[in-house]
Amino acid sequence: MNQPAKLGRGLDRCPNAPSTQEIIARDKHPAPFWVRSESYQFLGDEDIPTERYYDPEFAKREWERLWPRTWQFACREEHIPEVGDYYVYDIGRFSFIVTRVAEDEIKAFYNACLHRGTKLRASGTEGNTRLFKCPFHGWSWNLDGSLREVVCEWDFPHVRRESFALPEARVARRWGFVFINMDPDAPSFEEYVGEEALAHFDAWGMEQRYIHCHVAKVIPANWKLTMEAFMEAYHVLETHPQVAVSNADANSQYDIYGEHVNRFISCLGVVSPHHAGRFTEQDVLDQFTLGDSSFVADAERKLRPGETARQRMADLLREQFEKATGTSLAGVSDSELLDCFSYTLFPNTFLFAGISLPMVYRFRPLKDDHRKCLYEVFFLRPVPEGRPRPEPAPCQLLEPHQSFTEAQGMDPGFGAILDQDTENLRLEQEGIEASAKRGLTLGNYQEIRIRHFERAVDKYVGR
Amino acid sequence: MSERTFKRFCPLEELPPGAKKARNLDGVPVLVCHTGEGIFAVSNLCSHQEKFLHAGRVRAGRITCPLHGAQFDLKTGAALCLPATRPIATYEVRVVDGWIEVCA
Numbered sequence: 001m002n003q004p005a006k007l008g009r010g011l012d013r014c015p016n017a018p019s020t021q022e023i024i025a026r027d028k029h030p031a032p033f034w035v036r037s038e039s040y041q042f043l044g045d046e047d048i049p050t051e052r053y054y055d056p057e058f059a060k061r062e063w064e065r066l067w068p069r070t071w072q073f074a075c076r077e078e079h080i081p082e083v084g085d086y087y088v089y090d091i092g093r094f095s096f097i098v099t100r101v102a103e104d105e106i107k108a109f110y111n112a113c114l115h116r117g118t119k120l121r122a123s124g125t126e127g128n129t130r131l132f133k134c135p136f137h138g139w140s141w142n143l144d145g146s147l148r149e150v151v152c153e154w155d156f157p158h159v160r161r162e163s164f165a166l167p168e169a170r171v172a173r174r175w176g177f178v179f180i181n182m183d184p185d186a187p188s189f190e191e192y193v194g195e196e197a198l199a200h201f202d203a204w205g206m207e208q209r210y211i212h213c214h215v216a217k218v219i220p221a222n223w224k225l226t227m228e229a230f231m232e233a234y235h236v237l238e239t240h241p242q243v244a245v246s247n248a249d250a251n252s253q254y255d256i257y258g259e260h261v262n263r264f265i266s267c268l269g270v271v272s273p274h275h276a277g278r279f280t281e282q283d284v285l286d287q288f289t290l291g292d293s294s295f296v297a298d299a300e301r302k303l304r305p306g307e308t309a310r311q312r313m314a315d316l317l318r319e320q321f322e323k324a325t326g327t328s329l330a331g332v333s334d335s336e337l338l339d340c341f342s343y344t345l346f347p348n349t350f351l352f353a354g355i356s357l358p359m360v361y362r363f364r365p366l367k368d369d370h371r372k373c374l375y376e377v378f379f380l381r382p383v384p385e386g387r388p389r390p391e392p393a394p395c396q397l398l399e400p401h402q403s404f405t406e407a408q409g410m411d412p413g414f415g416a417i418l419d420q421d422t423e424n425l426r427l428e429q430e431g432i433e434a435s436a437k438r439g440l441t442l443g444n445y446q447e448i449r450i451r452h453f454e455r456a457v458d459k460y461v462g463r
Numbered sequence: 464m465s466e467r468t469f470k471r472f473c474p475l476e477e478l479p480p481g482a483k484k485a486r487n488l489d490g491v492p493v494l495v496c497h498t499g500e501g502i503f504a505v506s507n508l509c510s511h512q513e514k515f516l517h518a519g520r521v522r523a524g525r526i527t528c529p530l531h532g533a534q535f536d537l538k539t540g541a542a543l544c545l546p547a548t549r550p551i552a553t554y555e556v557r558v559v560d561g562w563i564e565v566c567a
Contacts, residue, residue, distance in 0.1 A: 125544045128529060
């Protein structure tokens with residue numbers, strides 16, 4: 001794919017640079033099937049109308065048609081390990097008490113008393129209980145959602161116990177995640193994700209991970225705009241110059257799978273095509289930034305003649321990571337150790353495979369302001385072998401003026417990257433609203449995830 | 464003002480890390496929690512509706528009332544979420560001769 005000539009819409013790739021697959025094919029430890037998959041498709045080159053990012057009518061349609069009909073990441077299983085544990089998941093005005101009602105059964109109850117509507121649990125909380133008792137008049141429900149007690153039942157002869165069980169959303173459990181969907185007619189979670197993407201996620205072993213760090217911050221931009229800032233590596237050169245040298249940005253790979261999943265693979269430890277010929281392998285190694293660089297802080301970084309930065313980094317990471325976490329990486333490829341695999345699971349979750357950047361992102365519009373969203377970053381580390389699963393880290397909510405680098409457990413280099421992304425977003429939201437141009441113009445290849453994502457948005461809001 | 468007096472709560476060995484225990488100390492309902500961050504003593508009554516807290520889950524330095532879900536910081540007693548808005552009392556705690564002692 002090195003042709004500089006125009007091949008046609010969506011067929012061109014970064015000229016004079018190896019492809020992602022060519023880079024990965026040179027690694028010592030070969031990559032698994034899901035890394036080697038390629039699934040790009042041209043989806044048109046029209047502008048994306050921008051009123052979706054600021055128009056309250058569009059947000060209203062999303063609240064009516066998109067959020068109540070899609071599968072959403074509500075919590076991790078490790079948030080609710082014991083029977084009686086619950087976790088309140090909120091999306092806009094909707095709220096669910098995701099509860100482990102039996103050892104292997106999880107339900108998501110609509111979080112409202114069936115008497116006069118009081119939330120049974122405050123939003124954003126979690127805990128353990130044997131019953132859900134309304135703090136207003138004391139109506140209560142058993143863990144399984146069946147009605148337990150109506151105070152002064154003599155006054156409610158019209159309340160039939162069997163029709164007063166707590167209403168439920170649907171629940172799907174996969175890879176240690178608990179997903180919910182309010183729509184009884186929605187496809188199953190498996191159908192929604194699609195066979196091919198399902199096989200990718202199945203291969204990662206995310207059920208064997210735990211939340212090592214959880215940080216949240218309100219971003220002054222629409223949730224879709226915010227997500228789209230993370231859907232391409234095209235912005236790395238301008239926005240993150242400190243990492244651009246050691247990131248195959250312009251030659252990253254982009255794929256779409258069905259309606260609800262897309263991804264990129266962005267190789268690390270190789271020089272950016274923008275910087276080709278201007279940096280040595282040693283420079284690339286010296287520039288290498290990781291999501292969790294504490295693993296290789298003290299490592300020897302002088303390359304031997306003929307050795308590549310990418311291979312040295314993979315070898316170092318393998319050794320240091322095994323030592324630091326007590327887990328074996330025997331079956332893990334170099335690519336999984338090094339590269340950034342960013343997947344979007346529609347509507348609002350990013351899942352990252354791999355070892356060096358083990359994140360999950362979640363984005364939710366603020367209930368009262370569709371021009372802002374809550375962005376959450378979870379770092380998922382492997383559960384140490386032979387040891388009990390650590391408790392999930394509690395959420396640290398940053399103030400708007402705070403830097404991501406201030407969060408406990410956040411790698412400073414990675415926090416700085418997130419700050420750079422956030423600064424862009426404020427300007428982008430404001431610029432879109434200020435612009436004479438009412439559409440976003442997208443690159444055919446590098447920005448295909450954004451187009452694919454907005455197609456799914458359009459499908460749900462019914463345009 | 465009476466001077467601060469510590470009273471024996473229970474032997475330390477009865478309260479390993481991860482455990483919690485409630486009892487009355489001269490009429491004061493006290494809950495002691497041994498967490499990863501240390502030993503903390505608080506009132507065993509939720510400030511929301513004065514229900515006992517001792518069956519609540521302790522995680523990340525906070526206890527959750529099992530009845531209505533109010534949460535309290537074990538270090539400061541601060542109410543962290545609805546339905547509680549007022550703090551619960553916290554008490555000084557120390558370990559002497561293998562006993563947990565509380566100044567309640």
